[in-house]
Amino acid sequence: MLADSNLTKVRVNESMLELVEGDITRQETEAIVNAANSSLLGGGGVDGAIHRAAGPELLAECRTLGGCPPGEARLTRGYRLKAKYVIHGVGPIYSGTPRDAELLASVHRHALQLASEHRIVTVAFPAISTGVYGYPMEEAAPVALQTVIEYLRRHSEIKTVRFVLFGRRAYQAYATALKALIVDD
Numbered sequence: 073m074l075a076d077s078n079l080t081k082v083r084v085n086e087s088m089l090e091l092v093e094g095d096i097t098r099q100e101t102e103a104i105v106n107a108a109n110s111s112l113l114g115g116g117g118v119d120g121a122i123h124r125a126a127g128p129e130l131l132a133e134c135r136t137l138g139g140c141p142p143g144e145a146r147l148t149r150g151y152r153l154k155a156k157y158v159i160h161g162v163g164p165i166y167s168g169t170p171r172d173a174e175l176l177a178s179v180h181r182h183a184l185q186l187a188s189e190h191r192i193v194t195v196a197f198p199a200i201s202t203g204v205y206g207y208p209m210e211e212a213a214p215v216a217l218q219t220v221i222e223y224l225r226r227h228s229e230i231k232t233v234r235f236v237l238f239g240r241r242a243y244q245a246y247a248t249a250l251k252a253l254i255v256d257d
């Protein structure tokens with residue numbers, strides 16, 4: 073594991089799992105994942121930032137999709153983003169029940185399955201559900217990371233998964249969780 077103050081990289085079989093501190097709208101991965109809501113019609117936080125950066129064509133395409141249930145994801149083009157695609161994932165609204173982790177794992181898996189189906193080899197994720205949806209960062213991080221690690225172990229077609237963490241505290245939470253998962257291996 074290569075760990076820096078704002079970059080961590082680990083190899084999972086043939087693929088790389090990276091943590092960076094930054095803004096997901098500026099990523100040059102082929103796809104970025106949006107932390108969307110079920111309507112897919114835009115919102116605040118990372119969703120608002122992605123729609124602003126992509127331009128109004130993104131909302132126009134989202135309107136054709138008819139929403140998306142929690143735990144699933146839908147793919148659109150990226151329009152004015154550097155990323156060619158946006159994968160809109162709907163995470164759980166935190167409830168403090170075991171369903172939270174199931175849905176959080178599911179939305180990560182679903183987003184990666186869409187990437188595989190569309191032959192997308194580099195994907196960036198934000199910390200889904202940890203903003204307005206209230207999922208504590210320290211609880212969300214191991215679930216998100218474990219799910220991605222398990223997927224990459226079985227799917228070498230995806231070459232890089234990068235978590236783009238907004239701010240120091242988010243980065244630290246994910247870096248700490250990743251260290252614990254790697255040590256447990």
Ligand code: ADP
Binds near residue numbers: 094118121198200204
């Ligand atoms: P949710 O409704 O799924 O909780 P939010 O957008 O409210 O979605 O927050 C999800 C996470 O995305 C939060 O940790 C928030 O700090 C982070 N975030 C907000 N803006 C950006 C951005 N431009 N790039 C990456 N992460 C972001």
